[in-house]
Amino acid sequence: MSHVDAKPLGGKIFTKPVILLLIGASVGIYFLTVRYAHGIGAVSNLSDYMPWGIWKVLNVIVGAALVCGGYACAFTVYLFNQGRYHRYVRPALLLSLLGYSFAGFSLFYDVGRYWGLFNFLIPKYWQGNSVLFEVGLCVMTYICVLTLEIAPAIIEKFLKGDGRLAQMLYMLYRLLDRFLFLIISFGILLPTMHQSGLGGLAVVMGQKISPLWQTPLISLHHLISCIAMGYGCVIVTELMISKDYQEKSHMAILSKLAKAMRTFMFVFLVLRLSEVLRTGAILQAFAADLDSLAFWTEMLLIGGGIYMARNADARMVPKNIFLGSCLTMAAGSLYRINVYIIGFHPAPNVSYFPSVPELSISLGMICLQLALFITIIKTFPIVAYERR
Amino acid sequence: MKNESRRQFVKTMAAAGAGLLAAPLVPVQPAAANAIRERRDPEVGMLYDATKCIGCRACEVACKQANQKPTEYDAAGIWDAPKDLSAKTLTLVKLYKDETEHSFVKRQCMHCVDPACVSGCPTSAMIKQPNGAVTWDAKACVGCRYCQMGCPFNIPKYEFDSAYGRIVKCDLCSANGLLAQGCTACSQACPAGAILFGRQKGLLQIARQRIQANPGRYQEKIFGEFDSGGTGVIYLSGVSFDKLGFPDLPEYSAARISEGIQHTIYNNMIAPILIYFGLAFVAFRNIRMAHKQKEEPK
Numbered sequence: 001m002s003h004v005d006a007k008p009l010g011g012k013i014f015t016k017p018v019i020l021l022l023i024g025a026s027v028g029i030y031f032l033t034v035r036y037a038h039g040i041g042a043v044s045n046l047s048d049y050m051p052w053g054i055w056k057v058l059n060v061i062v063g064a065a066l067v068c069g070g071y072a073c074a075f076t077v078y079l080f081n082q083g084r085y086h087r088y089v090r091p092a093l094l095l096s097l098l099g100y101s102f103a104g105f106s107l108f109y110d111v112g113r114y115w116g117l118f119n120f121l122i123p124k125y126w127q128g129n130s131v132l133f134e135v136g137l138c139v140m141t142y143i144c145v146l147t148l149e150i151a152p153a154i155i156e157k158f159l160k161g162d163g164r165l166a167q168m169l170y171m172l173y174r175l176l177d178r179f180l181f182l183i184i185s186f187g188i189l190l191p192t193m194h195q196s197g198l199g200g201l202a203v204v205m206g207q208k209i210s211p212l213w214q215t216p217l218i219s220l221h222h223l224i225s226c227i228a229m230g231y232g233c234v235i236v237t238e239l240m241i242s243k244d245y246q247e248k249s250h251m252a253i254l255s256k257l258a259k260a261m262r263t264f265m266f267v268f269l270v271l272r273l274s275e276v277l278r279t280g281a282i283l284q285a286f287a288a289d290l291d292s293l294a295f296w297t298e299m300l301l302i303g304g305g306i307y308m309a310r311n312a313d314a315r316m317v318p319k320n321i322f323l324g325s326c327l328t329m330a331a332g333s334l335y336r337i338n339v340y341i342i343g344f345h346p347a348p349n350v351s352y353f354p355s356v357p358e359l360s361i362s363l364g365m366i367c368l369q370l371a372l373f374i375t376i377i378k379t380f381p382i383v384a385y386e387r388r
Numbered sequence: 389m390k391n392e393s394r395r396q397f398v399k400t401m402a403a404a405g406a407g408l409l410a411a412p413l414v415p416v417q418p419a420a421a422n423a424i425r426e427r428r429d430p431e432v433g434m435l436y437d438a439t440k441c442i443g444c445r446a447c448e449v450a451c452k453q454a455n456q457k458p459t460e461y462d463a464a465g466i467w468d469a470p471k472d473l474s475a476k477t478l479t480l481v482k483l484y485k486d487e488t489e490h491s492f493v494k495r496q497c498m499h500c501v502d503p504a505c506v507s508g509c510p511t512s513a514m515i516k517q518p519n520g521a522v523t524w525d526a527k528a529c530v531g532c533r534y535c536q537m538g539c540p541f542n543i544p545k546y547e548f549d550s551a552y553g554r555i556v557k558c559d560l561c562s563a564n565g566l567l568a569q570g571c572t573a574c575s576q577a578c579p580a581g582a583i584l585f586g587r588q589k590g591l592l593q594i595a596r597q598r599i600q601a602n603p604g605r606y607q608e609k610i611f612g613e614f615d616s617g618g619t620g621v622i623y624l625s626g627v628s629f630d631k632l633g634f635p636d637l638p639e640y641s642a643a644r645i646s647e648g649i650q651h652t653i654y655n656n657m658i659a660p661i662l663i664y665f666g667l668a669f670v671a672f673r674n675i676r677m678a679h680k681q682k683e684e685p686k
Contacts, residue, residue: 041548048474048545051533079667081674083681112531112546112553116511125511125528129647132534133510134654181675185667189660203649204508204538206616206642207635216645346542347633 006090006153006381009241013375021371028364031357035109043357050344050352054362057340059106061198062333063366064139065222067099068230069237070146071191075227076260078184084253087384088234090153094382095237095373097146102369104143109361131200138194145186152176156381196223202339210343211281212295217271218339224268229332231261232305232325239322241383248316255315258324262309265328269302294334294342301331424618427501428588431520432560432567433620434575435591437598438632439605440582441492443481450577451479451496454564475545475556479574484631491625493632494583496574497522497543497558498612499620500641505535505544507643513555514544520588520620521560521567529555540616540637560620588620595624617641 035043046053069092076082077089108114119125120136127133155173159166176183199222202209215221235257244250276282285292308324309315341352354362377383451457452468458476462469470477479496499522506514506522513529516522524544531553535544547553561572575585584591592613599606611629612619616637625632653659 037551039547039549039551039553041550044548046548048536048548049542051536051546078671078674081677083678107532110532112533112555113529114531116528116530119511119528119530125513127510127512129507129643129650130510130534131646131650132508132532134650136510181668181671184671184675185664188667188671189664192663193660200646200649201534204504204642204646206504206538206540206645207637208537208540216649219649344537 024367055110065226069233070096072230135197142190228264232328258321438625447574454573502617502641504538508538
């Protein structure tokens with residue numbers, strides 16, 4: 001982590017986009033106060049038949065998968081020893097940290113008895129059979145690990161000067177750098193566990209989830225797709241915050257990431273299709289209902305993402321890999337929404353669509369997260385720059 | 389060097405992947421009839437005979453009184469007229485009717501032998517008691533509503549209209565003390581003998597005897613004998629169970645598959661720990677190599 005030349009982007013913090021994001025966030029915060037005063041039913045369309053809505057599915061399950069960049073990057077850089085991808089690690093880790101923290105925060109308004117969330121830490125309440133328990137504990141630990149992974153970037157800013165504090169910080173910095181491999185390994189193991197767990201949550205719901213999505217392999221599907229989404233997130237972030245891609249050498253590196261993304265998405269597609277063919281659930285995809293529409297849209301998005309990054313030439317065009325990454329992220333997100341909302345049929349004729357306040361809270365929290373991300377990359381050395 | 393570390397990595401990941409891939413292929417034993425019978429031995433439950441039910445709803449009234457649940461008024465504001473089970477209504481008699489046949493059906497928690505809600509609950513708030521009742525612990529619950537997502541019968545309800553909502557479900561009259569006295573409010577109130585309370589083993593015998601003694605009156609199937617791994621409340625009916633709103637479930641609980649996968653991957657945490665050290669080793673070497681490359685200017 002110390003081997004990257006990164007510096008703050010600088011510039012004004014309250015630019016127009018940031019102010020817009022903050023306005024979005026404040027609408028969400030207003031409805032949050034309503035939720036805390038009058039209960040979940042006052043702001044959402046959740047019901048006893050559809051107890052998990054967009055708060056859990058979009059902000060927690062999809063959100064955690066979208067910011068898998070930190071996982072995908074750590075995986076590539078430190079395991080496959082691809083040091084040239086190093087420059088993507090910090091922004092990806094920062095997005096991961098923010099994404100996971102907000103996923104964790106989302107639980108505090110999504111769960112009904114938020115004061116009980118600390119029971120996850122009390123051994124007498126532990127429940128080893130529960131996938132949700134495993135996911136919860138893994139995510140909590142991973143947030144701590146991400147903090148340690150990103151810490152050097154924050155410390156770097158305060159290293160200048162030679163006071164006592166700076167010396168102590170330097171020692172901490174060296175310590176973190178020295179034991180980086182222990183932290184990194186956690187940063188790879190934990191996401192593997194909880195990203196598959198986020199799919200494993202669906203297994204106990206059994207026949208309530210349409211066979212187009214329900215399978216004992218659902219954890220594997222979630223794991224493979226989240227890695228592709230992570231690469232997609234890294235590519236989109238890089239293209240948006242840096243202009244380095246205009247140089248051919250940089251574009252070549254980015255296109256390699258796009259290749260990895262395409263490969264994982266392809267494996268995901270093969271796994272998904274082989275499973276619906278094996279179980280015969282594919283017949284339901286021709287039923288001309290919402291499920292089949294959702295299924296084919298998902299397939300189209302997956303295919304689109306793969307197509308955009310199909311070969312080396314296509315991958316050298318920034319527009320292609322940007323679009324391909326967006327399609328991949330959309331495909332993975334829709335897949336998760338399909339599993340837990342669209343394909344979830346607890347009883348006949350049950351339908352769910354989020355209410356406006358419910359959506360405002362979801363989107364408001366995403367706005368807040370983006371505003372924070374922009375502010376941090378302007379203030380701290382996260383984004384790498386080319387020494388010219 | 390690069391290739392070597394890659395090989396190491398592939399080895400590590402192959403071990404992890406094999407575990408992950410093999411997990412679903414590990415035969416998930418559809419809870420055999422014998423195992424269910426054994427588990428049922430010490431447990432109590434109820435038998436509801438739809439052909440005997442007269443639809444008087446005395447059970448509903450008794451349940452609301454015993455468990456101190458509020459009224460759900462009809463439009464005119466006179467009757468307690470719940471349309472479905474809810475956080476205010478733990479048991480409910482519904483009517484199925486078409487041109488040729490009709491039947492009442494009483495719904496409440498099925499008190500599964502192998503409950504999905506208990507398996508899913510992350511903080512041990514849902515508990516399968518040794519006597520067979522599935523109960524809820526307010527102190528442990530985080531309100532994640534995973535029990536609602538998991539329950540194949542959509543039984544647990546959440547108080548969405550409260551800022552401090554609770555999960556509400558039939559607890560077989562555990563909390564109000566009737567179970568300790570050897571009965572439940574609904575079975576005690578039934579004037580038609582449609583609800584029997586007792587040991588599950590005995591109830592199953594009664595159910596089978598009734599089917600044998602009155603062929604034609606009953607469906608062949610006892611709902612809950614094996615469905616979803618067996619349920620503590622079992623049903624006899626004259627009309628088919630799908631018409632009464634019961635889902636078509638396999639003979640094992642979804643919790644068996646979920647826990648089967650979970651316990652294969654996380655068997656004593658051996659696989660995760662091994663993978664962790666494998667990862668740490670590879671990462672250590674790669675980082676050291678990167679340092680060296682930096683020190684030696686090209």
